[in-house]
Amino acid sequence: MSGDRRPSGLTRNLNAKIAAVPMILTALVVFVGCSIWSIGYSFTSSNSLPVNEFVGLAQYERLFKTSRWIVSLKNIAIYGVFSIFFSLTMGFLLAALLDQKVRFENVFRTIFLYPFALSFIVTGLVWQWILNPTFGIEHVVRGLGFETFSFAPLSDRNTVIYALLIAGLWQGTGLVMAIMLAGLRGVDEEIWKASRVEGIPAWRVYVSVIIPMMKPVFVTTLVLIGSGIVRLYDLVIAMTNGGPGASSEVPAKYVYDFMFSRGNLGQGLAASTIMLIVVITIMIPWIYIEYGPKKRA
Amino acid sequence: MNKHNVSVSVQDLSLSFGTLTILKQLNLDIQEGEFLVLLGPSGCGKSTLLNCIAGLLDITEGRIFIKGKNVTWAEPKDRGIGMVFQSYALYPQMTVERNLSFGLRVSGMDKAEIDKRVARAADILQIQPLLHRKPGQLSGGQRQRVAIGRALVRNVDVFLFDEPLSNLDAQLRAELRVEIKKLHHSLGNTMIYVTHDQIEAMTLADRIAVMKGGVIQQLDAPHEIYNRPVNRFVAGFLGSPAMTFLDGTITAANGGPAVNINGTVVPLGRYGFAGAAPEAGRPVTLGVRPEHIAVGGASPEPEADRRHWVTDKVTLLEPTGADTIVWSELGGLPITVRVDAEKHFHVGEPFAYGLDLTRASLFDKASGDRL
Amino acid sequence: MSVTSVEPSGARPRRLSPSRFMIYAGLFVAAVYYLLPLYVMVVTSLKGMPEIRLGNIFSPPMEITFQPWVTAWDSACTGLYCEGLKVGFWNSMKILIPSVIVSIAIASVNGYALSNWKFKGSEVFFTILIIGSFIPYQVMLYPLVIIMRELGIFGTLTAIIVVHTIFGMPILTLLFRNYFAALPVELFKAARVDGAGFWQIFLQVLAPMSLPIFVVAVILQVTGIWNDFLFGVIFAGTENYPMTVQLNNIVNATQGVKEYNVNMAATILTGAVPLIIYFLSGRYFVRGIAAGAVKG
Numbered sequence: 001m002s003g004d005r006r007p008s009g010l011t012r013n014l015n016a017k018i019a020a021v022p023m024i025l026t027a028l029v030v031f032v033g034c035s036i037w038s039i040g041y042s043f044t045s046s047n048s049l050p051v052n053e054f055v056g057l058a059q060y061e062r063l064f065k066t067s068r069w070i071v072s073l074k075n076i077a078i079y080g081v082f083s084i085f086f087s088l089t090m091g092f093l094l095a096a097l098l099d100q101k102v103r104f105e106n107v108f109r110t111i112f113l114y115p116f117a118l119s120f121i122v123t124g125l126v127w128q129w130i131l132n133p134t135f136g137i138e139h140v141v142r143g144l145g146f147e148t149f150s151f152a153p154l155s156d157r158n159t160v161i162y163a164l165l166i167a168g169l170w171q172g173t174g175l176v177m178a179i180m181l182a183g184l185r186g187v188d189e190e191i192w193k194a195s196r197v198e199g200i201p202a203w204r205v206y207v208s209v210i211i212p213m214m215k216p217v218f219v220t221t222l223v224l225i226g227s228g229i230v231r232l233y234d235l236v237i238a239m240t241n242g243g244p245g246a247s248s249e250v251p252a253k254y255v256y257d258f259m260f261s262r263g264n265l266g267q268g269l270a271a272s273t274i275m276l277i278v279v280i281t282i283m284i285p286w287i288y289i290e291y292g293p294k295k296r297a
Numbered sequence: 298m299n300k301h302n303v304s305v306s307v308q309d310l311s312l313s314f315g316t317l318t319i320l321k322q323l324n325l326d327i328q329e330g331e332f333l334v335l336l337g338p339s340g341c342g343k344s345t346l347l348n349c350i351a352g353l354l355d356i357t358e359g360r361i362f363i364k365g366k367n368v369t370w371a372e373p374k375d376r377g378i379g380m381v382f383q384s385y386a387l388y389p390q391m392t393v394e395r396n397l398s399f400g401l402r403v404s405g406m407d408k409a410e411i412d413k414r415v416a417r418a419a420d421i422l423q424i425q426p427l428l429h430r431k432p433g434q435l436s437g438g439q440r441q442r443v444a445i446g447r448a449l450v451r452n453v454d455v456f457l458f459d460e461p462l463s464n465l466d467a468q469l470r471a472e473l474r475v476e477i478k479k480l481h482h483s484l485g486n487t488m489i490y491v492t493h494d495q496i497e498a499m500t501l502a503d504r505i506a507v508m509k510g511g512v513i514q515q516l517d518a519p520h521e522i523y524n525r526p527v528n529r530f531v532a533g534f535l536g537s538p539a540m541t542f543l544d545g546t547i548t549a550a551n552g553g554p555a556v557n558i559n560g561t562v563v564p565l566g567r568y569g570f571a572g573a574a575p576e577a578g579r580p581v582t583l584g585v586r587p588e589h590i591a592v593g594g595a596s597p598e599p600e601a602d603r604r605h606w607v608t609d610k611v612t613l614l615e616p617t618g619a620d621t622i623v624w625s626e627l628g629g630l631p632i633t634v635r636v637d638a639e640k641h642f643h644v645g646e647p648f649a650y651g652l653d654l655t656r657a658s659l660f661d662k663a664s665g666d667r668l
Numbered sequence: 669m670s671v672t673s674v675e676p677s678g679a680r681p682r683r684l685s686p687s688r689f690m691i692y693a694g695l696f697v698a699a700v701y702y703l704l705p706l707y708v709m710v711v712t713s714l715k716g717m718p719e720i721r722l723g724n725i726f727s728p729p730m731e732i733t734f735q736p737w738v739t740a741w742d743s744a745c746t747g748l749y750c751e752g753l754k755v756g757f758w759n760s761m762k763i764l765i766p767s768v769i770v771s772i773a774i775a776s777v778n779g780y781a782l783s784n785w786k787f788k789g790s791e792v793f794f795t796i797l798i799i800g801s802f803i804p805y806q807v808m809l810y811p812l813v814i815i816m817r818e819l820g821i822f823g824t825l826t827a828i829i830v831v832h833t834i835f836g837m838p839i840l841t842l843l844f845r846n847y848f849a850a851l852p853v854e855l856f857k858a859a860r861v862d863g864a865g866f867w868q869i870f871l872q873v874l875a876p877m878s879l880p881i882f883v884v885a886v887i888l889q890v891t892g893i894w895n896d897f898l899f900g901v902i903f904a905g906t907e908n909y910p911m912t913v914q915l916n917n918i919v920n921a922t923q924g925v926k927e928y929n930v931n932m933a934a935t936i937l938t939g940a941v942p943l944i945i946y947f948l949s950g951r952y953f954v955r956g957i958a959a960g961a962v963k964g
């Protein structure tokens with residue numbers, strides 16, 4: 001081995017390159033390649049098998065004329081807005097409560113977070129049982145003497161999405177709480193000392209100082225919740241399977257059904273492309289905030 | 298020049314990342330057995346240069362020779378170097394013995410030879426009782442010895458030290474400095490030592506290379522660097538308290554050159570100019586070290602006194618224990634004088650001090666170069 | 669000092685102030701909401717069907733029976749087959765163990781290469797990987813099915829292991845990359861000066877001191893893969909359906925009389941593995957999900 005010759009580009013660091021082959025394949029073939037393939041074939045007339053016949057935006061036109069897709073979009077919008085609002089407020093509130101030097105903090109934290117360890121299938125089945133129209137909460141409350149009490153969201157087309165929301169929040173707010181708590185623990189203790197010296201009430205410190213300081217944590221959490229919402233699928237399968245009727249359909253389920261059960265690939269691919277577009281629209285502002293124009297140091 | 302005695306030779310070395318240049322056209326020859334210190338503020342490129350010599354960074358241009366062999370693109374292990382890091386970088390999960398032998402085991406050396414070498418290094422460094430401990434159970438000084446031992450077992454030609462004492466408290470630092478110096482005397486290896494601490498540099502070095510902005514400003518023996526800094530940066534970087542800098546212009550007084558500092562004229566007759574004396578009207582900076590200023594009034598025989606005496610007022614006193622730093626003024630500019638702590642001064646009192654111009658430095662104001 | 673005070677003067681009043689009371693009340697109500705489903709699951713699974721039909725879902729069982737658990741494990745029906753959840757449990761294990769090992773092995777080496785041996789383009793691939801993790805799975809599912817089919821592994825354990833490795837890669841790589849980047853770089857340099865190469869440094873120096881992050885990664889992957897439904901139903905093939913898929917098939921089966929106690933027992937059984945991991949690991953679990961939340 002002579003040390004006087006510059007090693008050629010390819011063999012330099014060869015082991016690292018070999019080790020990175022799975023990553024390179026995943027990045028290029030799966031994430032880039034498969035996405036491009038799907039987008040491309042969404043402009044074809046593919047049915048049960050992919051074909052190369054170009055039909056322009058026909059799949060998309062048909063998609064937006066399908067009432068099931070419109071319902072899916074509406075559902076995910078409702079679920080998304082409420083899910084973001086409640087997980088952020090409940091998550092932050094629970095974290096703020098836990099941050100008051102409470103006793104048994106570990107016990108409470110463990111309780112709030114355990115549902116996150118469970119799958120959406122398990123979550124969905126439990127809540128399906130609790131909200132069961134015959135034996136569930138409605139039955140119990142009526143048994144207490146409130147004969148007219150009505151709470152059976154799973155069998156009502158208009159409220160079934162809120163049943164999904166209750167279950168989803170139960171599973172996911174613990175995560176938000178954990179992230180927020182980490183954020184609160186990262187706040188400089190001296191901020192609290194300074195505000196106590198100045199006699200500012202605690203709620204005011206949260207609103208005017210702590211929450212603005214935690215903006216990056218909120219943004220990250222938002223992205224996390226957001227990408228989870230778009231993927232909402234298992235919970236619906238377990239809890240309602242899209243019913244009653246098609247009233248709790250969601251986009252991810254639409255894609256799956258058209259691709260794998262109904263043999264209408266073009267529709268599935270067009271729907272998945274719309275999902276991708278939605279994600280990109282959410283992601284771009286985030287990337288801009290996080291990595292965009294560098295803050296002046 | 299006798300090439301046989303050159304241990305490490307750096308030729309036209311440049312390093313840049315994109316448009317950012319870290320090292321510029323460096324040339325450096327280090328003699329066999331020499332202790333060379335790379336000294337400079339953080340970001341000057343001294344650690345980068347050391348990493349280039351070690352082979353841990355790929356250089357952009359230039360060549361590096363160790364013992365006459367071109368090692369510019371050789372792997373670190375093939376360069377005949379050992380390195381001691383700031384954090385010591387001992388492998389935390391291995392015992393001292395395994396830390397010392399790791400490099401030898403990796404190279405596939407046979408067990409008997411490894412044991413022999415580890416025993417010898419442990420003997421030299423007096424760490425035999427520690428061989429079965431983990432790094433976490435060692436003191437700072439013991440860790441340093443193990444880190445040096447790791448280089449020792451590999452029988453390397455050159456030891457590289459990357460700020461090895463920076464993490465330690467002042468007392469331990471002073472102790473370990475002495476140990477490194479003793480080790481250099483007994484081993485006689487070439488050592489390249491990076492630091493930003495001027496005391497370490499002055500006490501350890503055969504020669505010091507003062508660096509700034511990826512360029513070697515001055516490469517010389519410690520006393521030369523201290524007494525005849527080549528530019529204002531080197532002058533200001535070494536010495537504590539720092540050299541006083543007085544801006545003025547060159548005038549002619551009594552037939553000889555002098556510097557006019559806001560009306561106070563200091564004759565430069567005894568100053569040793571590097572070249573010809575500068576022309577009148579040139580803006581210059583006069584640099585005087587606080588310890589090169591005398592107090593207590595002129596000597597009875599004025600012709601024997603080579604100092605230039607000035608009288609002003611005491612503006613501030615900084616007692617440091619052994620000495621007191623007296624702040625006064627010259628032509629309205631602040632000047633510091635180091636005096637014996639036993640001599641008592643008071644703020645506001647008149648203060649006479651004598652500048653020793655044979656030991657002063659004069660710099661061109663614009664370029665900062667020594668005149 | 670106040671004369672009316674009869675309590676000992678101390679740094680902190682021992683009495684529960686109204687605001688402290690509100691804090692604990694809030695936490696208590698929240699705890700009830702989170703615990704209720706677990707409680708309902710357990711009590712339902714211990715009741716007989718007649719009692720379920722008569723009573724309410726919150727009342728504790730009058731007569732405890734473990735029969736629903738036995739049925740759920742051994743003989744609950746999914747469509748035509750009545751072999752219970754045990755089939756799904758073992759399938760999940762067969763998927764889980766190799767998937768966890770392979771995905772962590774690949775991602776840890778990846779993260780190591782990315783933090784210590786950067787090469788031209790390595791950061792680009794990593795960025796694609798991270799951005800790619802936000803792409804909805806639905807976009808990539810069909811082409812992946814085609815690829816698996818072409819490779820001849822569609823509907824096999826291999827396919828599902830590959831899929832879990834692929835989709836676990838972004839978060840795991842991020843996790844390991846950040847961890848290795850936070851280790852002192854001087855250790856890596858020292859090992860290089862000592863002559864250790866790519867694999868020697870990883871296996872002998874860095875990996876042995878990275879046990880915590882491997883634990884976090886295992887927890888992350890075990891819960892994630894165990895809880896997976898979508899990939900299992902598409903890629904694993906009918907005979908390899910994981911436990912979640914089987915559970916859903918049992919509970920949401922359209923034929924036969926609904927046995928809610930068996931369903932709940934089955935649900936607990938399916939949730940048991942991640943729950944046990946969660947309760948045992950505690951701190952590491954939180955660290956894992958926090959690592960997932962923190963950007964790289």
